[in-house]
Structure formats: C-alpha cells, structure tokens
Amino acid sequence: MTTLTEADALDGLRDALGLLKDREQVAQRLLDSSAKHSFDPDKELDWEAPFEEGKWFWPPELVSLYDTPLWKRMSEEQRILLSQHEAAALASLGIWFEIILMQLLVRHIYDKAATSAHVRYALTEIEDECRHSKMFARLISHGGTPCYPVSRVHQHLGRLFKTISTTPGSFTATLLGEEVLDWMQRLTFPDERVQTLIRGVTRIHVVEEARHVRYAREELRRQMVTAPKWSQEFTRITSGEFARVFSVAFVNPEVYTNVGLDKREALAQVKASGHRREVMQNGSKRLTDFLDDIGVLRGVGRRLWKSSGLLA
Numbered sequence: 162m163t164t165l166t167e168a169d170a171l172d173g174l175r176d177a178l179g180l181l182k183d184r185e186q187v188a189q190r191l192l193d194s195s196a197k198h199s200f201d202p203d204k205e206l207d208w209e210a211p212f213e214e215g216k217w218f219w220p221p222e223l224v225s226l227y228d229t230p231l232w233k234r235m236s237e238e239q240r241i242l243l244s245q246h247e248a249a250a251l252a253s254l255g256i257w258f259e260i261i262l263m264q265l266l267v268r269h270i271y272d273k274a275a276t277s278a279h280v281r282y283a284l285t286e287i288e289d290e291c292r293h294s295k296m297f298a299r300l301i302s303h304g305g306t307p308c309y310p311v312s313r314v315h316q317h318l319g320r321l322f323k324t325i326s327t328t329p330g331s332f333t334a335t336l337l338g339e340e341v342l343d344w345m346q347r348l349t350f351p352d353e354r355v356q357t358l359i360r361g362v363t364r365i366h367v368v369e370e371a372r373h374v375r376y377a378r379e380e381l382r383r384q385m386v387t388a389p390k391w392s393q394e395f396t397r398i399t400s401g402e403f404a405r406v407f408s409v410a411f412v413n414p415e416v417y418t419n420v421g422l423d424k425r426e427a428l429a430q431v432k433a434s435g436h437r438r439e440v441m442q443n444g445s446k447r448l449t450d451f452l453d454d455i456g457v458l459r460g461v462g463r464r465l466w467k468s469s470g471l472l473a
Contacts, residue, residue: 188278252297329384401465
C-alpha cells in the first residue's frame with residue numbers, strides 16, 4: 162500500500178478532528194508564543210524563601226494514599242511529609258521522562274530542514290525541557306528529600322523504547338508523559354494550600370508545556386494519517402505498553418518507606434483505591450479521548466491501555 166506523502170497531508174487531508182493543519186504555520190505560532198511566554202526558573206522563582214509551615218507540597222486529593230484507610234490513620238504532619246516526598250518523586254519522574262523526550266525530538270528532526278519553523282520549534286522545546294529538568298532537580302535539592310529515580314527495569318525499558326520507537330510512537334509517549342502531569346499541575350498552581358515555590362514551578366511548567374502538547378498533538382495527527390499501516394499498528398501497541406509502564410512508575414514505592422509507612426501495605430491500598438483510580442483516569446481523559454479520535458486506541462493497544470488503569 163502506498164504511503165501518503167507530506168504534500169498529500171497538506172492538500173486537504175483530514176482525520177476525525179478535521180483538516181490537518183499546516184506544519185510550518187503551527188510551528189511559527191508556537192515560536193511566537195515561546196518568544197513572549199518563556200521563563201527562567203532561576204530568576205522567576207524565590208529559591209531563598211523557606212517553605213511555609215503547614216502547607217502542602219501537592220494537593221492532598223492528588224496524593225496517592227488520599228482517602229485510604231492508611232491515610233485516615235496518618236497524622237496531618239505525616240500526610241504533608243508524604244506530599245513532599247511524592248512531589249519529589251514526580252519531579253524525578255519528570256526529569257527521566259524529559260530526558261527521553263529530548264532524545265526523541267532530536268531523532269525526529271535529524272533529517273529535516275534545519276531552517277524550517279518545525280525544526281526551530283523542536284529545538285526551542287528542547288531548550289524548555291532542559292530548563293524544566295534543571296528546575297525539577299533544583300526543587301528536589303531545595304526540599305532536602307532524596308531523588309527518586311525510576312526502577313532499573315524501567316530505565317532499561319526507556320532505553321529500549323528510545324531505540325525502537327517510531328515517530329508516531331514517540332509523540333504518543335510524549336503526550337502521555339505531559340498531559341497527565343499537566344492536569345495535576347493545573348490543579349496545583351492556583352491552590353493556596355500548596356507551598357508557594359511548588360505553585361511557581363507548576364505554573365511555569367503548565368504555561369510552557371501547553372505549547373509542547375500542541376506541537377505533539379498536531380504532529381501525531383499527521384503521523385497517524387500519513388504513516389504506513391504497520392507503523393500505526395506498532396504505535397497502538399507500544400503506546401499501550403508505555404501506558405502500563407508509566408502508570409506503575411507514577412508512584413515510587415520508596416516514598417512510603419521514607420515517611421515511616423509499610424511499603425507493601427501502602428502499595429496494596431493505592432492499588433485498591435477507587436479515588437486514586439478516578440484521579441488517574443480523570444488526568445488521562447483528555448488525552449485518551451484525543452487518542453481515541455485519531456485511531457490510536459484500537460485492538461491490542463486499547464486493551465493494554467485499559468490494563469494500565471488509565472483508560473476506563
């Protein structure tokens with residue numbers, strides 16, 4: 162079967178969401194936005210201010226153990242401490258994911274015209290992600306918690322994924338890593354119960370990630386129309402498997418040990434928690450609706466997404 166060319170995609174080609182947008186026009190708008198709304202976290206945030214007494218490091222409703230029997234036995238102080246360690250674990254997860262994303266973006270633009278707006282925006286996004294990773298690392302160090310790297314198995318799976326991923330697979334994984342955390346951060350930065358520094362970090366991340374999501378969504382739409390059938394099916398399967406990895410990596414078990422909880426009991430209660438399942442599915446819904454519309458959530462891939470717990 163003949164693969165559609167990029168020229169075909171620009172000539173009135175559409176998917177379930179409508180006409181595909183011109184790649185260069187999208188990128189130029191994102192470049193213009195980047196010029197107006199980009200931040201230097203080292204200068205924008207007050208890293209010298211102490212943390213505020215009694216404030217959360219993550220909205221309590223988003224903490225993994227919220228509303229479980231174990232949560233109800235914990236003191237307020239221990240709950241806030243858990244929120245601090247989970248914020249550090251999510252920042253650690255964010256660094257791991259963004260390092261993967263930067264490598265995937267470099268692969269994506271390797272053989273494309275360096276003078277195009279599409280490539281220039283990818284390089285701009287890499288700049289953003291470098292700043293975000295440094296910001297997250299500084300946040301972890303500032304809080305005095307450990308860094309929480311993903312497991313060695315997940316590190317190796319990430320290395321394998323970077324090697325075998327197709328372009329549509331890369332952008333599907335990009336959206337998975339960005340949109341669930343984005344949903345949580347949009348609840349975090351306006352929440353006055355949360356530490357001022359955390360709110361500042363999440364505000365910067367939300368503003369800049371909105372451009373990254375737009376870039377990835379538009380490119381994935383194009384890829385799911387123009388890529389060969391085998392690549393589309395491979396994307397469905399690999400994205401479902403990545404969803405399974407991501408859903409497990411989202412909670413680092415060591416946070417429970419480090420706040421004085423029994424790790425096995427905590428993990429069992431998180432797994433059984435209806436509230437936690439609802440949080441993760443709500444955080445994924447905007448993404449899974451989009452992926453469903455453009456044909457990613459089909460067949461084996463859909464079953465894998467369901468088994469991850471991110472798709473109802």
